[in-house]
Every structure is written in C-alpha cells, then in structure tokens.
Amino acid sequence: MITQCLLAALVATATPVAARPDAGFWRRAMSFTNGTTPCGLSDSAPTVKAPKANPWSSISPADAKAVYEFVHAPETGLNLTASENATLTDNYVWFIDTLNTNKSQILPYIDGNEAAPPKYARVVIFEGGKAEPVSQEYMVGPLPFSSDTTIQKYDFAFNGGKGGQVPYNGRYFDGKRSAAVQPLLKAVMTEVADITVALFDGAYLGSADKGTNLTAASTTPTSRDGETAYLTFMFRYPGLASYMTPIDLFVLLDITGTDASKYALKGYVTNERFFATASELRAAFDAGELTSEFPQTRDQTWALLDHKPETGVRDLEDRLAPQSIEIGGKRYKVDVEQQYVEYMGWSFYMAFTRTLGLQFYDIKFKGDRVLYELTLQEAAAQYAGFQPKAAGTVHPDAICIFEADDGFPLARHRSGSGNAYGFANIASVKSTTLHARTVATVGNYDYLFDYAFHLDGSLDITARASGYLQSSPYYKSQARFGSRISQGTQGSFHDHVLTYKADFDVAGASNSLEVTELVVVNQTQPWYPELGSFEQMEYRTSNMATEAQFNWAANGQTMYCVVNNNATNAWGEKRGYRLVPGRSNVHLSIRDSPFTRKSSSFLKSHLAVTQQHDTEVYANSWQNVNLAEAPQHDFLKFFDGESVDDTDLVVWFNLGMHHFTRAEDVPVTLYTEAVSSISFAPHNFNDRAQEGDLLNRRWIVPDADGVLAYDDYGVTLPTCQIELDEPATKIEPWVTI
Structure with a gap:
C-alpha cells in the first residue's frame, strides 16, 4: 500500500524545555496557511490514472482466501490439515503469495493491445505426512477463482534438480518444528540448571516455565544438504535489548526427521570448549574449569535507544531540528489502486510480495x-x-513516498567576469528528488531501502542498516x-x-x-x-x-x-x-x-x-x-x-x-x-542534460548599467504563515543562488 509521507515542519516556542508544563512535548495548536491555501502541507498527492491496470499487483485477499479453501478441498488430493491444527507429520499450508508473472507474458499487454495475463498464487505446502516428507511449492490459477482454476507444481523457476521441492530436513524451520524441539531443549537445559545458575545466574526450564530467566534463540542454517538437520541455541538475558546481553552458553541438537522422539543432544559449548554430554559438562564444572572471565550484566539500560540524561544536552538541542515542507503542494501523482506513480518525467509501477518485498x-x-x-x-x-x-x-531475506530538497543545486554557474559594475550572469537550478522508502525489520536489524528518482533522469538505490x-x-x-x-x-x-x-x-x-x-x-x-x-x-x-x-x-x-x-x-x-x-x-x-x-x-x-x-x-x-x-x-x-x-x-x-x-x-x-x-x-540517453525544462530556476543577467534582470519563470517564493497561540509568524522559503 502506498502511504504518502508528509514531512511537515513543526515550530517550537522559545520557552526552554525544562520550563514548559508539557515536559518536552510540543502540543500547541498550529496551522500553516498561505492566504486561503494551507501551504500544501495538508494536501494529498494529485491523482493520476495509470495507463493500464498493474499486472504485477498482489492477488487480492479474497483470492488468497479462495486459494486456501481450494487447496484444502478433498478433490485436490493434497490431504491437508488446517495450519492451526497441524503437527510435524501433517501436510499444511506454510504461506500463500503472489506468483511472479512472466515478462514474456506482460510485455505484449503493457506495450501492446494484448489482454492482461492471468494472475496466479504461489502456495508453499509443508508435506510432513508423506512417506518421504518434503516441502513443495505449487501455483494456483488463473485468478480470480473460476472453474478454470487448477493447481500444479511450481517447478520451472528452480534449477537445483528437484524443482520447487525441498527435503524435509532442509525446509524452513517454522513454529511447528520449534514446538517439537522444545521438550528436548527443556530436558537438556534442566539437567544442567544448577550449573547455569552458578555460572550465569540463570536457567532455562522451558519457554512456559515461570522459573525460566534466560532467553533461547536458535540459529540458521539448520541443515547444509537436506539430509540431516541440526539446531544451535544460544542464550541471552531477556529484555528489550537481549541481543546485546548474550551469555557464554550454546546447545547443539540433532533434529533430523519428523519423529521428535529421536531428536538428540549433540553437545554444549562454553568457555571455548565442546562437551558432548551433560556429564562431561558437569565434570568440568566440578573441577572448577568453567569460569566467566567477563560476566554479562542483566542491566540493559545502556543498550536502549532512549535519551541518556547523564550525557547532558548539546547546546540548542532543545529546539526542533530542521524539517522539510511542501509549501507548493505535492509534485507527484499517484494512482493508489494501481500502485502507479508519476513524478517530473518519471513513471513506475510498484508491487509487493512476501518473498521479495517492495518491487518496481x-x-x-x-x-x-x-x-x-x-x-x-x-x-x-x-x-x-x-x-x-x-x-x-x-539471515535470508508501508512504503513512504516524498519529495525532498537535495541540499545542493542541480546546476549552477556564474558565467563571465562581469561588466564594469562587477556583475556577471548567474544561473541556478533547484535540485529535488522523489524518494520511495521502506524499512524492513529482519531479526535484530532494521534495513532501510531508499529509491531516489532525480530530476536529471538518474536513479539511486541505497540500503542502510540500523539495529x-x-x-x-x-x-x-x-x-x-x-x-x-x-x-x-x-x-x-x-x-x-x-x-x-x-x-x-x-x-x-x-x-x-x-x-x-x-x-x-x-x-x-x-x-x-x-x-x-x-x-x-x-x-x-x-x-x-x-x-x-x-x-x-x-x-x-x-x-x-x-x-x-x-x-x-x-x-x-x-x-x-x-x-x-x-x-x-x-x-x-x-x-x-x-x-x-x-x-x-x-x-x-x-x-x-x-x-x-x-x-x-x-x-x-x-x-x-x-x-x-x-x-x-x-x-x-x-x-x-x-x-x-x-x-x-x-x-x-x-x-x-x-x-x-x-x-x-x-x-x-x-x-x-x-x-x-x-x-x-x-x-548519452538524451541529447543534453535534463534540466532545461525545469522552471524551478533563477536566471540573473545584468545590463550595462548594472541593473539586474531577475527571471523566476513564474515560480515565485510564496509567503507562508504559521499560526500558533502567539501572533502569527511569517516564514519565506529561501532558494540558494
């Protein structure tokens, strides 16, 4: 879904933060007006009709529901159990997504007069109930659902030799398998609970046990070839920043197959040593060979992203940082239904799938x-x-759209040495960019993906990581x-x-x-x-x-x-x-x-x-x-x-x-x-730089007498009023020449 992101400017009063009764939260009623126009700050983006319906768009929720019901029908022969009731030895749906439509099918439609290609759903089914349990991908369509809708294996996009099939031991480690592993993890950790309490002041007695005060986190991969499966657990102190408080304890388990009763301990790791059994671990503990050279702290306040008063406040940091405002209104157009955008010569469609995220x-x-x-x-x-x-x-794998000032001119030049009065021709072209941005939280990291469409026809793709x-x-x-x-x-x-x-x-x-x-x-x-x-x-x-x-x-x-x-x-x-x-x-x-x-x-x-x-x-x-x-x-x-x-x-x-x-x-x-x-x-895509058709520019030419001719091409600098509880204050945008 497209969310038009409004970057509006908030204006703080001159009252120091500590003296305000709202204790640092600005709650003043304010509005931005330019005569009778609200300075573009509350405008939604102008609408545009996409040239054609988006052939890459996601299948509808109704279609997804129909697909789910269809694959559970007895006549499909899939013998599925409802996902919420399934266990390791059942066949059940893992996810339903939109299937990628072939380029060869889309081009005749998007560039010609052919009908839109049909849509298909991508269905992943974990087939633990088969004699040889596997994970298998299927394609269901055409959609919307009709008597022509069929199900077939989705194999052609995978070249590993088995199509869309994956051996059970190499399949994604989901909640069903995690639940099946818990009894063994509880047993092997309970057996050494006295040791973990002595070394780490913590025990893991099962995820539901009130005595548990350690967090267990599993790792990937869980297999390397699909023949066998294993799992490594590390342990942390629980809390909002548990990633930052790991303890020196790891448990390795063999989890091959669908019979959880055959799962077994491979060993413990601590103090840079491997112990194949609890007895070996206990012998080292009793001999005093296990120590914590640098004990972990349970205090996680140092790792929280809140303000730390002990670090003080930088001068003038109690003022709100500069913000961007769209005084003239939004300059991009959106067809929300078709996920289609136009901006300053650019146009593109967007789509989203579970496996690939945001797509253009x-x-x-x-x-x-x-x-x-x-x-x-x-x-x-x-x-x-x-x-x-x-x-x-x-780690294997709401969009915000906004235009922002680049902070530098697209082009600028002072030509000539000037006339007798010292003046020269000056030209400057304002530079802005449309950003399509999304953030994906993958485990401990927040990946920020930014796609920046520039006025000159260039496109930047940027990835940032925080967390x-x-x-x-x-x-x-x-x-x-x-x-x-x-x-x-x-x-x-x-x-x-x-x-x-x-x-x-x-x-x-x-x-x-x-x-x-x-x-x-x-x-x-x-x-x-x-x-x-x-x-x-x-x-x-x-x-x-x-x-x-x-x-x-x-x-x-x-x-x-x-x-x-x-x-x-x-x-x-x-x-x-x-x-x-x-x-x-x-x-x-x-x-x-x-x-x-x-x-x-x-x-x-x-x-x-x-x-x-x-x-x-x-x-x-x-x-x-x-x-x-x-x-x-x-x-x-x-x-x-x-x-x-x-x-x-x-x-x-x-x-x-x-x-x-x-x-x-x-x-x-x-x-x-x-x-x-x-x-x-x-x-060389164009015949010249793509800036000559931009009106947001200034052209200043002096005559022989030093009088400046100032051409703004009709794009004036509007005056905008900010109305607070106090008398209104006028601000005027400034374009650097």
Whole structure:
C-alpha cells in the first residue's frame, strides 16, 4: 500500500524545555496557511490514472482466501490439515503469495493491445505426512477463482534438480518444528540448571516455565544438504535489548526427521570448549574449569535507544531540528489502486510480495523505459567468530513516498567576469528528488531501502542498516572477531550483503553491457617534441560478450553502461545508462564457507550480467539458507555461456557493508555509517542534460548599467504563515543562488 509521507515542519516556542508544563512535548495548536491555501502541507498527492491496470499487483485477499479453501478441498488430493491444527507429520499450508508473472507474458499487454495475463498464487505446502516428507511449492490459477482454476507444481523457476521441492530436513524451520524441539531443549537445559545458575545466574526450564530467566534463540542454517538437520541455541538475558546481553552458553541438537522422539543432544559449548554430554559438562564444572572471565550484566539500560540524561544536552538541542515542507503542494501523482506513480518525467509501477518485498516495474523517464524490473532479491549477513552462533549465522531475506530538497543545486554557474559594475550572469537550478522508502525489520536489524528518482533522469538505490548487533560473549582471546562493546559483550564482525535484480530495457529490450576501460598509454605528440614519450589516458571500449560475474575495477578505471546498439541520440552516440558505484559497494568476503558454499554464489561478486529468461526469475530461493551443499536454486547455473550482446539482459548487483563493529554501535548501529549505494545515470540517453525544462530556476543577467534582470519563470517564493497561540509568524522559503 502506498502511504504518502508528509514531512511537515513543526515550530517550537522559545520557552526552554525544562520550563514548559508539557515536559518536552510540543502540543500547541498550529496551522500553516498561505492566504486561503494551507501551504500544501495538508494536501494529498494529485491523482493520476495509470495507463493500464498493474499486472504485477498482489492477488487480492479474497483470492488468497479462495486459494486456501481450494487447496484444502478433498478433490485436490493434497490431504491437508488446517495450519492451526497441524503437527510435524501433517501436510499444511506454510504461506500463500503472489506468483511472479512472466515478462514474456506482460510485455505484449503493457506495450501492446494484448489482454492482461492471468494472475496466479504461489502456495508453499509443508508435506510432513508423506512417506518421504518434503516441502513443495505449487501455483494456483488463473485468478480470480473460476472453474478454470487448477493447481500444479511450481517447478520451472528452480534449477537445483528437484524443482520447487525441498527435503524435509532442509525446509524452513517454522513454529511447528520449534514446538517439537522444545521438550528436548527443556530436558537438556534442566539437567544442567544448577550449573547455569552458578555460572550465569540463570536457567532455562522451558519457554512456559515461570522459573525460566534466560532467553533461547536458535540459529540458521539448520541443515547444509537436506539430509540431516541440526539446531544451535544460544542464550541471552531477556529484555528489550537481549541481543546485546548474550551469555557464554550454546546447545547443539540433532533434529533430523519428523519423529521428535529421536531428536538428540549433540553437545554444549562454553568457555571455548565442546562437551558432548551433560556429564562431561558437569565434570568440568566440578573441577572448577568453567569460569566467566567477563560476566554479562542483566542491566540493559545502556543498550536502549532512549535519551541518556547523564550525557547532558548539546547546546540548542532543545529546539526542533530542521524539517522539510511542501509549501507548493505535492509534485507527484499517484494512482493508489494501481500502485502507479508519476513524478517530473518519471513513471513506475510498484508491487509487493512476501518473498521479495517492495518491487518496481516499468520504470520510465520521459516516456522511455529504462528498467523493466528493479527488485531486492536477498538480504544476508554472515558473521565471524569462534562460537556456534557467531560463525554460522546467515539471515535470508508501508512504503513512504516524498519529495525532498537535495541540499545542493542541480546546476549552477556564474558565467563571465562581469561588466564594469562587477556583475556577471548567474544561473541556478533547484535540485529535488522523489524518494520511495521502506524499512524492513529482519531479526535484530532494521534495513532501510531508499529509491531516489532525480530530476536529471538518474536513479539511486541505497540500503542502510540500523539495529542491535548480533553480539557474542566477550573473550580476550577472540579480539580478532570484533570489538568489546560492553562489560561482557563483543560485537561480532560481519558482512551485510543485499542482492538486487535490475532488468534493463534501455530504449528497448535488446541491450548490451558496454565496458569502457580507462587505460594509460605512452605516446608522443609532434607539437611537444621536447616532452618525448609521455603518459596519457585513453578509452578502450568493447561490449561484454557472454554472461559473467565481475567486480568494480580498481580506482574506478572501468565504466559499465547498459546501452542499446540500435538506438542513438542526436549525436550518433548509443543511448545508455551507466552503472555508478556509490558508497561501500562490497560482496561477501568468504568464498567457501560451509554455511553459504553453493547456495549464495550471487553474494560473491559486485556485479553480474545474464541473459533474461522467464525461468531465471530469482537470484536465490528463500529456502536455500538450509541447503548450502545442495541448493534448491543455484545462481551459478545461470552462467552457461549465453551472449549478453544485443539481447535482453539482466544486471544483478550487490550493496553491502563490511561491518567493523565498534563501541559506537551501542546502543544500535547508525544509519549514517552503515550505508551502501549505487546509481544508474543517463549516458548519452538524451541529447543534453535534463534540466532545461525545469522552471524551478533563477536566471540573473545584468545590463550595462548594472541593473539586474531577475527571471523566476513564474515560480515565485510564496509567503507562508504559521499560526500558533502567539501572533502569527511569517516564514519565506529561501532558494540558494
């Protein structure tokens, strides 16, 4: 759902915070007026009718309900148990989502006169009741529901050899399996409760037991090949910041199969040692070999994101920080029903699925398609450490739309040295950007995804991470894995990597990836004979021939552009879009971890380019996390020597951060530093810079007498009144020239 995000300015009174009866909360009645117009602050976005109904939109709740009822019907032969009543040995629905519609089906509709392609639902069923229990994906459609609606296996998008099927032991670890594991976890922890109380002042006696004062957290992956399954539990002190108060205790369980009575203890880990049985652990405890070098604190106030009075208040910090206001009203248009947006020459559709989150389709600038699809494929984090949790974590995977001032002009120039009066021509063009932003909380982190549509036709994709560190108990001997951040806590060093799919259609679907290398050569120039041979730069340009994974060049000396060989601008240059690295473009550091060996190859390079196929929809499978050795979907199989020259191609790119943990990650990691970005910028896509048609500019020309002619092109600076309990105060926006 699109939520139009209003960034309105609040104005504080001059009364100091401590002296106000509202104790720091501004509750004054206020309104913003510009004559009879409310300064655009309460305006909703103007509406627009999408050119066509959104073919990527989610299935309706009614359709989802109908699908759920349909798959439970006896005639389907699925033998399903209602999810709320199911156990490990039942067949039950795990989730229902919208199935991706093939590009080959959508283009004739969106670009031509064909009917809209039918919609299908994606249904994941955990089939624990079969002789060989598995997880299987199905597709149900066409929708809306009719007599033509059927169910069939959804296999074609997965290349691991078993289609949409995953072995039971490699399937997603859901609540049913968690409940089945609890009796064993309770038993193995109760057996050593006296030890955990002595060492950590805490016990785990089962999630429902009132005597439990430790929190158990399980890890991923739970398998590497789907043949066997295991589970590692770490323990923390409960509370709002439990991620930051881990204790030095881990339990490893064998949870292979659907018969929970056969689940077994693999061992305990503490003090950097492994104990296969409770007896071994007790023997070490009785011998005095188990100690807490840096005991963990139960006090979590240091890790909360509230104001810390003991740190004081910075001068003038009791005033509200600057805010953005849309004085002239919103400058973008929205078709809420079709999830369609238009802004300053840009247009695009949005969609959402459970597995991929926010998606963008049919992104056009001034009527020309730039991207068919822009979607996040995966958000992963891999940790370093010498503990079961730290070494083996991988996290697999309301939108706000607003326009904001960029804080700098789009273009500015003072031309000439001026006339006799010292004046010169001055031009400045205001720069603003439309942001489509969403935040996803994945475990301990809040990922902020921002898509910024600029007036010049460029598009920025930015990912930021904030939240609690996945921390570990602190040991001096493990300083190589991260900084000590509190009394008994270490911030575990890790990689964040986010994989995106960018299906470019630059001026048409047939594109090439042009590689322009900046090379240094020795040359002579006859007009400089005294220089002899000297170094000079030059271009060497070619098109990438076949599918490949590759990295950004050192010193930025290679430029990658998606170009159309058959479409040129007015100067005969191939129209294209350049891939521009932004901040902190990284790929996964570890190449051969047993936890990500074959299931995460898409994370292991900055960039990749493949030929577009309807069967190569995703970089990853959401179930790959437990199948590192036998993935359901293998990205490496995309690279089979196909041409990417003058064809429909897809660019896959990674954003991410090497998170060198630090004390400043307390209480949470900061968005300012944990950020990565990339830009797509027009490269000969147009005949000139896309700023000449913008009216938000100033052109100042002096005449011979020094009189300035000031052209605002009809876009004046309105006066806006802010009405408080006190007399109204006028504010006037200021445009920097």
